[in-house]
Amino acid sequence: MSAPDGPPRVAFFGLLGSGNIGNQGSLDAMLAYVRDRHPEAVISCICSGPAELERQYRIPAVPITWYQQHGPGRSRVTTIVRKSFGKFADAVRMRFVVRQYDMIIVPGMGVFETTLDLRPWGWPYALFLMALWARLSGVRTAFVNVGANVPSERSMRWLFAATARLATYRSFRDEYSRNALRVMGVDTAHDDVGPDLAFALPEPRRSVQSSAESSVAARRTVGLGVMTYRGSSADRARADEIYTTYTAKIVEFARWLVDEGYRIRLVTGDPSDTEVVEAVYADLRQTRPNLVEVRLVHEPADTLEELMDQLTQVDVVVASRYHNVVAALKLAKPTVSISYGVKSDLLMEQMQLAEFRQPIQGLDVDRLIDQFRALESRAVSVAPVLRDRTAEFAAALDKQYDVLSEVLFGSGRGHRAADGNSATADRQGE
The missing domain is CATH 3.40.50 (Rossmann fold)
Incomplete structure (x- = not known):
């Protein structure tokens, strides 16, 4: 003591x-x-x-x-x-x-x-x-x-x-x-209910584009957030099947984006996610060898700040990991959530984006493409709503910190x- x-x-x-x-x-x-x-x-x-x-x-x-x-x-x-x-x-x-x-x-x-x-x-x-x-x-x-x-x-x-x-x-x-x-x-x-703590983080530094990035700045860029997903504790017997199915569908969607002329920035949230990144690269090197180096980019991020900095360079986000989704929404990026838990669904509802989500098990690529197109067409109207919600979340966290200070650092009577x-x-x- x-x-x-x-x-x-x-x-x-x-x-x-x-x-x-x-x-x-x-x-x-x-x-x-x-x-x-x-x-x-x-x-x-x-x-x-x-x-x-x-x-x-x-x-x-x-x-x-x-x-x-x-x-x-x-x-x-x-x-x-x-x-x-x-x-x-x-x-x-x-x-x-x-x-x-x-x-x-x-x-x-x-x-x-x-x-x-x-x-x-x-x-x-x-x-x-x-x-x-x-x-x-x-x-x-x-x-x-x-x-x-x-x-x-x-x-x-x-x-x-x-x-x-x-x-x-x-x-x-x-x-x-x-x-x-x-x-x-x-x-x-x-007990209190408050926003995810990431909404209290400051806005990231805006990255300076390299000359290579500047040359393709006019091309719309999609932030594709991937994860090495093998299910929950209840899915251990099917873990490999779940991983293989999910990865194949992410690869299929990435191929469609490239064919449609988009540039893809792959983002992750854990070192294990490089498995899926490598699967996307391997497929495109085989099926679209002339496009893979100019349409696909991946830069590992060590912090959420670095991830958000990368996401400032994209137009639309499609992501699986919860904090990939959080980071995108905090930046007011139109986002589709491939949800592995209720937490992602609830967050999308709070952001008035409930129609732009899918469960990770049972992911339907055709439906994902439809959702992506619909969201992209509404991007201009979606962004202001996201900015308003994130401002509300930051203010709520600031008030919550007052309570936390009283309980932990003050008299404890709060x-x-x-x-x-x-x-x-x-x-x-x-």
């Missing part, structure tokens, strides 16, 4: 530093909030990629798990033993990790979601241990504008609900997420989670 007059020690907790730029964008937003409003705070991270995070942000970071810290064994057997031992070691180790801080913030992200493949004793277990030891140690915890859904596995539901109940403060990025925790038995009546208020009360008595 810090001395009464010492600076508050803040840790950000999450799957950070592993290359997912959506998660990094949520961290960027919360870092900016803490540094702007509480510059005296001493900041650290508990994350999945501490070395990379320290390199990017120049702030100290520690791994979430014992296994991350010590690494695999020299054989498959010793690796399994280390992973198994690590689960028991984490139950003790996490206590000493969280006691170093006065508050722990989980910045956005789909921390209570199972839209992608997830196992109970991985991330959900680590999240629960953090929340448990934080409560027992009197450390305040805030889950800020996180995503959630109701898992099919009973163990996952229990871990998510137990974790949420231990929080000092909870807020969700949409009503669906708040309701998911309510269905799991958590009293969310006093808004707090109904099931997690004893942690705040304990801190007030110290």
Whole structure:
């Protein structure tokens, strides 16, 4: 615990530093909030990629798990033993990790979601241990504008609900997420709902076009956001089939765009997405060899800011990853969402673009082409609506930060989670 007059020690907790730029964008937003409003705070991270995070942000970071810290064994057997031992070691180790801080913030992200493949004793277990030891140690915890859904596995539901109940403060990025925790038995009546944290990020720097780009500036450019999608936890038996089908349809759509004279800027959100990028390039090199180098471009982005900077150079966006969609909408780009979760559908509804979405499983390329054409024809009228909505989102986040400051940095008498208020009360008595 810090001395009464010492600076508050803040840790950000999450799957950070592993290359997912959506998660990094949520961290960027919360870092900016803490540094702007509480510059005296001493900041650290508990994350999945501490070395990379320290390199990017120049702030100290520690791994979430014992296994991350010590690494695999020299054989498959010793690796399994280390992973198994690590689960028991984490139950003790996490206590000493969280006691170093006065508050722990989980910045956005789909921390209570199972839209992608997830196992109970991985991330959900680590999240629960953090929340448990934080409560027992009197450390305040805030889950800020996180995503959630109701898992099919009973163990996952229990871990998510137990974790949420231990929080000092909870807020969700949409009503669906708040309701998911309510269905799991958590009293969310006093919890906030706010926009995705990425809407608090500043506008990106406008890139200076290279001479090569200037020569094709008159050609309309489509931002095609791809992901290595293999389904959710319920789809493990069909994961390869799902990936192959999705990738084939993305390749087919990319080929149509090139044939129609468009230029494509491929965008991603995670290092694994390069698999689909390579599939698009491979197909066009074979089927459109004279066009691939002049009509297709891909520049890896390490941050959400870099991704948004790239998207300033496109006219229309068609994207799968949630934060590709968020980034495009924040820039008022007409966007079609290939949705792998309810979160994307809800966001498109909020942006009055509900008719321009499709589920990722069951993606219909002919329908996608029709949606693309219809959206492109309405681009001029769509952009002002998107700008108004993003301005509203930014203002809502600014007000929400007032509440968060009161709960975490102030007297603690402000808004707090109904099931997690004893942690705040304990801190007030110290």
